Amino acid sequence: MSHIHRFSRSLGLLLALCLLTAVLTPPVFAAPREGLLVVAFGTSVPEAMPAFRALDTAFRAEFPGMPLEWAYTSQRIRKKLARQGKPVGGISDGLAALARKGVNIVRVQSLHVMAGEEFSALERAVLLDIKAHPGRFQAVYLGRPLLESRRDAEDVAAAVLGGMAARREGGDGLVLMGHGQEHGRADLVLEGMRATLADADPLTVIASVEGSRDLDDLVHDLRARQLKTVWLQPFMVVAGDHARNDLAGPEADSWASRLRREGFEVRANLVGLGEIPGVRAVFVRHAREAHDDLCKEPVKQ
Structure with missing residues (x-):
């Protein structure tokens, strides 16, 4: 057998082995990347900011390395801060920023004290954004307000x-x-x-x-x-x-x-309340334990 024939045969066996390995080896997918969107009504009072800074530190400590964005639901406060050169986006802005960072699983944590009208508006805004961008996230978990139990x-x-x-x-x-x-x-x-x-x-x-x-x-x-x-x-x-x-x-x-x-x-x-460690711990726990996935279709009765 000539050298060329032996080489061709060896190359064919190598290619066949590679194909077999590709078939038998399960595909490797990138692990889902989680991100956190912290949502508050907002404030433009400088003396009130220590609460938000302390909460930001607490969330980052609980979820190290996780992309984190803030959103204010008050359009009036967002406009005022923008005029001051301190822009904070809304819910859609925060979700878009997380998507740009490669996040495909989002935890949305409310900083509302209770599930009143502001929290309901937050939930509607997240649902509308999910509907407007189908498939952008695998899951969007909604963390509950401070007082639930x-x-x-x-x-x-x-x-x-x-x-x-x-x-x-x-x-x-x-x-x-x-x-x-x-x-x-x-x-x-x-x-x-x-x-x-x-x-x-x-x-x-x-x-x-x-x-x-x-x-x-x-x-x-x-x-x-x-x-x-x-x-x-x-x-x-x-x-x-x-x-x-x-x-x-x-x-x-x-x-x-x-x-x-x-x-x-x-x-x-x-x-x-955000300046009190024990209160911050409740918000962090709610973000960690959130299981209400807004990307899932509701169960039909």
Whole structure:
């Protein structure tokens, strides 16, 4: 047999072996890359930013190396920040940025306190974006707001009360201002939180800017407890405009001014919930445990 024939035969055997190996060897696919989209109403108050910075650090520590984007749902705040040269995008912007980074599994984590109208708008926006870009992501998991379960309420209560333990003296009350919703649509969540706080510390009361339990109810609760000194603290993720004006501002209609007129000694602790480690831990847990995949078709009944 000539050298050429032997070479041709060897080459044919080599090619056949390569083809067989290709058939028998399973294909290797790139591992899915996850990314995180953190969604908040937003703030343009510089003094409120420590809460968001602390949350950003907590998420990055829990999901090291994972691409992370922020989105604000408030168009008014986004426009204001853009004029200041500090742009923050909306939900569609954040999802597009993650897609450009090669992300195909997204965790969307809400920074809302409860599943009210703002959270519903967030969910609709994510669903509309998925519909507009079919196949862009394998899965989009939606993390739940802060207060969803008894465990959440107990963890948040322990974190808030623990953060104030060193500042309050015996007999000091703690007044928490939630946001709430018009027509009392968030009342049940706030009432559940109020009951959890009362079980943990009878001198802590909560009311809201909007909703059925307002400042008049709060004054009644404080008098029933015979309190003289009260601490004011926002029950909101950031200590922004509501905290610095409606709660503790010098205006005559702020909670601080009205409580002073009622005879209470008032002190303020302008700390957003996002600045409290135990509260951040609840948000991080919700992002980690999210299992509601918005890319899946709903099960037909």
